[in-house]
Amino acid sequence: MRPSLECRRTETHLYGVELYEGDDAVTELTKRDQQVLEAVITDHIHSGDPVGSRTISKRYGLKVSSATIRNVMADLEEMGFLQQPHTSAGRIPTEKGLRFYLDSLMQFREMEEGERRLIRKALEETQQDIKGLLQRTSRILSRLCKQAGVVLWPRLSSTHLKQIEFIRLRRQQIMVILISKSGLVHHTVLDWEEDITQDELDKYGRYLNDLLEDVPLGKAKERILEEMQKEKVLFDQLYSRALRISRHFFQFNLEKSDIYIEGQTNLLNNPEFSDVERMRRILETFEDKSRIIRLLDKTLNMSSGVQIILGQESELEELQGISLISSPYRKGDTLLGVLGVIGPLRMDYSRIIPVVEFTAGLLSQLMEEPEDY
Amino acid sequence: MRPSLECRRTETHLYGVELYEGDDAVTELTKRDQQVLEAVITDHIHSGDPVGSRTISKRYGLKVSSATIRNVMADLEEMGFLQQPHTSAGRIPTEKGLRFYLDSLMQFREMEEGERRLIRKALEETQQDIKGLLQRTSRILSRLCKQAGVVLWPRLSSTHLKQIEFIRLRRQQIMVILISKSGLVHHTVLDWEEDITQDELDKYGRYLNDLLEDVPLGKAKERILEEMQKEKVLFDQLYSRALRISRHFFQFNLEKSDIYIEGQTNLLNNPEFSDVERMRRILETFEDKSRIIRLLDKTLNMSSGVQIILGQESELEELQGISLISSPYRKGDTLLGVLGVIGPLRMDYSRIIPVVEFTAGLLSQLMEEPEDY
DNA sequence: AATTAGCACTCGACTCTGATGAGTGCTAAC
DNA sequence: GTTAGCACTCATCAGAGTCGAGTGCTAATT
Numbered sequence: 001m002r003p004s005l006e007c008r009r010t011e012t013h014l015y016g017v018e019l020y021e022g023d024d025a026v027t028e029l030t031k032r033d034q035q036v037l038e039a040v041i042t043d044h045i046h047s048g049d050p051v052g053s054r055t056i057s058k059r060y061g062l063k064v065s066s067a068t069i070r071n072v073m074a075d076l077e078e079m080g081f082l083q084q085p086h087t088s089a090g091r092i093p094t095e096k097g098l099r100f101y102l103d104s105l106m107q108f109r110e111m112e113e114g115e116r117r118l119i120r121k122a123l124e125e126t127q128q129d130i131k132g133l134l135q136r137t138s139r140i141l142s143r144l145c146k147q148a149g150v151v152l153w154p155r156l157s158s159t160h161l162k163q164i165e166f167i168r169l170r171r172q173q174i175m176v177i178l179i180s181k182s183g184l185v186h187h188t189v190l191d192w193e194e195d196i197t198q199d200e201l202d203k204y205g206r207y208l209n210d211l212l213e214d215v216p217l218g219k220a221k222e223r224i225l226e227e228m229q230k231e232k233v234l235f236d237q238l239y240s241r242a243l244r245i246s247r248h249f250f251q252f253n254l255e256k257s258d259i260y261i262e263g264q265t266n267l268l269n270n271p272e273f274s275d276v277e278r279m280r281r282i283l284e285t286f287e288d289k290s291r292i293i294r295l296l297d298k299t300l301n302m303s304s305g306v307q308i309i310l311g312q313e314s315e316l317e318e319l320q321g322i323s324l325i326s327s328p329y330r331k332g333d334t335l336l337g338v339l340g341v342i343g344p345l346r347m348d349y350s351r352i353i354p355v356v357e358f359t360a361g362l363l364s365q366l367m368e369e370p371e372d373y
Numbered sequence: 374m375r376p377s378l379e380c381r382r383t384e385t386h387l388y389g390v391e392l393y394e395g396d397d398a399v400t401e402l403t404k405r406d407q408q409v410l411e412a413v414i415t416d417h418i419h420s421g422d423p424v425g426s427r428t429i430s431k432r433y434g435l436k437v438s439s440a441t442i443r444n445v446m447a448d449l450e451e452m453g454f455l456q457q458p459h460t461s462a463g464r465i466p467t468e469k470g471l472r473f474y475l476d477s478l479m480q481f482r483e484m485e486e487g488e489r490r491l492i493r494k495a496l497e498e499t500q501q502d503i504k505g506l507l508q509r510t511s512r513i514l515s516r517l518c519k520q521a522g523v524v525l526w527p528r529l530s531s532t533h534l535k536q537i538e539f540i541r542l543r544r545q546q547i548m549v550i551l552i553s554k555s556g557l558v559h560h561t562v563l564d565w566e567e568d569i570t571q572d573e574l575d576k577y578g579r580y581l582n583d584l585l586e587d588v589p590l591g592k593a594k595e596r597i598l599e600e601m602q603k604e605k606v607l608f609d610q611l612y613s614r615a616l617r618i619s620r621h622f623f624q625f626n627l628e629k630s631d632i633y634i635e636g637q638t639n640l641l642n643n644p645e646f647s648d649v650e651r652m653r654r655i656l657e658t659f660e661d662k663s664r665i666i667r668l669l670d671k672t673l674n675m676s677s678g679v680q681i682i683l684g685q686e687s688e689l690e691e692l693q694g695i696s697l698i699s700s701p702y703r704k705g706d707t708l709l710g711v712l713g714v715i716g717p718l719r720m721d722y723s724r725i726i727p728v729v730e731f732t733a734g735l736l737s738q739l740m741e742e743p744e745d746y
Numbered sequence: 747a748a749t750t751a752g753c754a755c756t757c758g759a760c761t762c763t764g765a766t767g768a769g770t771g772c773t774a775a776c
Numbered sequence: 777g778t779t780a781g782c783a784c785t786c787a788t789c790a791g792a793g794t795c796g797a798g799t800g801c802t803a804a805t806t
Contacts, residue, residue: 050769052769053770054768054769064779065779065780067771067779067780068777068778068779070770071777073770074770084769085787087769087771088767088769088784088785088786089768089770089787090769090770167535167536167552169552169556175556177550177552183562185558187558189556191499262660264656264660265653265660268656276641276649279649280641283637283638284638287637287638425799437750438750438751440749440750440752441748441749443799443800444749444800446799447800458758459758460758461755461798462798463797463798748806749804750805750806751802751805752802753800753802755799755800756799756800757797758795758796758798759797760794760795761792762791762792764789764791765788765791766787767787767788768785768787769784769785769787770785772781772783773781774779775780776777776779
């Protein structure tokens with residue numbers, strides 16, 4: 001049965017629908033073509049199987065016979081929206097077909113209050129530790145959508161400094177700890193050619209905390225360079241060393257990021273991944289997080305709403321047959337990170353997109369929370 | 374072909390071999406019984422299939438016919454060392470059989486110099502960040518053994534304090550950051566009923582750094598309680614609050630731990646896990662790390678050498694058919710954590726045990742490294 | 747008494763077969 | 777333009793037959 005639909009349209013025009021095919025004339029999709037395409041897709045999303053002409057003519061309110069549907073389907077196949085796994089099977093959508101569906105046909109389903117409540121409960125849990133918050137977020141996404149949930153950490157560069165601290169671990173080895181206003185902690189060990197006492201390091205800390213107060217960390221490097229030009233600094237060993245160390249630190253750590261992926265095992269429940277070899281490749285990709293991080297990074301800078309990347313579009317061949325629904329979360333005007341759901345191409349988009357959107361909104365709201373001094 | 378063996382014996386007597394079965398008389402394994410059992414196991418470990426009597430009589434240097442072997446195998450089955458997947462198949466070892474093999478039959482294979490070099494190279498990489506070190510350790514274990522590699526982090530309680538730091542995040546919210554001498558960083562957000570200024574928190578930090586200097590963190594709670602008894606503290610608001618906060622912190626964070634699991638996808642290569650449902654259950658167990666942590670914790674306190682836990686023995690039913698080879702690593706006399714390899718029951722123990730042992734030794738050595746002031 | 751050759755038997759794995767049915771494309775009639 | 781009808785395709789499934797690895801038992805051999 002077709003789920004009841006609501007009448008809001010998606011805004012994801014990331015990849016425009018090509019209604020013009022190469023040199024061909026305009027290939028217009030008639031109203032009926034679209035209805036059939038939509039029917040095929042919704043049915044396939046729910047069943048996972050190829051769908052045949054009879055099913056469509058019977059189950060969806062089109063008042064034409066299966067033969068007519070067959071003709072339409074043949075047209076849609078020719079235009080590249082549908083494909084046939086083998087001659088005597090029904091049709092399944094191509095990525096192009098899905099893309100068109102997402103951009104022009106799909107209508108969101110209103111979220112149930114129960115779902116909203118679950119998400120709120122998961123995120124608003126008292127414990128206000130950012131790490132935990134992000135982890136809980138990816139967990140609830142995976143639970144609710146029955147796929148893998150993913151959350152990209154905020155980059156340091158998109159946050160403000162709360163405190164920076166240098167600690168002498170041993171000779172010529174310093175640990176730098178940076179806490180952002182949002183409660184993110186980042187620490188690295190730095191090898192430094194000179195040996196510096198803890199006392200002196202404490203001074204560096206105080207100096208830099210002053211210097212970088214209220215500077216968005218993305219601008220920190222500039223600020224440091226600027227300061228390095230100043231005369232009083234040029235000739236003061238303390239200042240100049242403090243600046244050199246911190247420049248070195250920011251150089252390598254500002255753009256690092258990490259992700260949480262939860263519920264990978266949910267993917268194993270999808271019949272399309274019952275092929276072990278295929279699944280292995282996908283899980284392997286998840287193990288080496290860097291590729292996924294790069295992918296999410298890319299979506300971060302692209303738009304402000306929900307985005308969908310289908311298989312090919314990811315340009316990662318390990319992710320053939322995989323789809324990513326993502327949305328950035330933010331604090332005020334700055335985008336912090338991205339969260340989303342990873343699953344097969346055949347996902348219940350009309351249900352999951354609102355979930356992702358809502359979760360991103362709620363997370364942004366929590367980030368916003370007044371700095372309550 | 375049987376790999377060439379070296380002549381050192383395993384010390385893993387974790388689960389004693391039961392040569393006495395219930396009320397029965399002594400069931401002695403003759404020399405030949407043992408040879409056959411060993412042959413079955415080595416063959417099965419390398420092929421993965423049930424092995425038949427003919428294979429054994431031909432391929433392993435026993436100078437008896439297959440018929441004799443059959444008789445022996447029937448005996449071994451009766452005694453519970455072997456089992457038959459179905460009537461007309463060969464035999465595979467039971468867990469009891471494997472246990473006996475591990476405890477009394479198996480001989481280690483000498484590690485190749487190449488393996489040693491690889492491990493050294495992976496661990497001794499310049500970057501001296503503990504997190505990275507542990508991650509690299511579990512990665513090299515998984516690579517070398519073609520199974521999942523796992524490393525349990527050191528507990529705070531087994532390290533010494535380098536520095537403790539309190540940072541005011543917002544009203545009634547404090548971040549506690551603790552750095553251990555080994556370079557481990559632990560941070561938590563604490564909700565506290567009173568609001569405390571950063572200035573005051575700095576004082577707490579200095580006070581506690583003094584108080585806990587050179588105290589092993591496992592003893593920190595005692596030390597704090599002791600201090601709380603002192604008169605000068607009882608009536609000093611600053612001291613007493615600092616102590617209460619830190620007590621609260623240690624209460625909840627001393628025993629927390631985490632693990633790195635790398636190379637989970639290697640498990641998918643084992644034919645025994647080609648069943649998707651089975652694999653799903655195992656990966657699910659890995660996703661919720663707490664159970665694995667508890668399991669590793671248990672082995673931590675049990676012995677100082679390499680230990681092996683076979684399926685049943687783990688008392689986790691999700692880990693049926695799974696085997697863990699682990700060894701603690703240490704710093705001086707204190708056990709820090711555990712590292713190991715997780716794979717199917719049918720692993721190449723004679724090769725992997727030395728690898729785990731060597732890696733644990735090397736990691737311990739790196740932990741040892743002089744505190745180089 | 748232990749070992750072995752021989753043999754009947756078991757059973758999973760594989761192949762071949764035909765039946766089934768979902769689904770198609772095409773054509774001619776409406 | 778739509779539809780009924782029909783021949784055709786092809787994945788899937790069940791059943792039958794074959795193969796071969798491996799067993800257990802027995803009787804002969806050492």
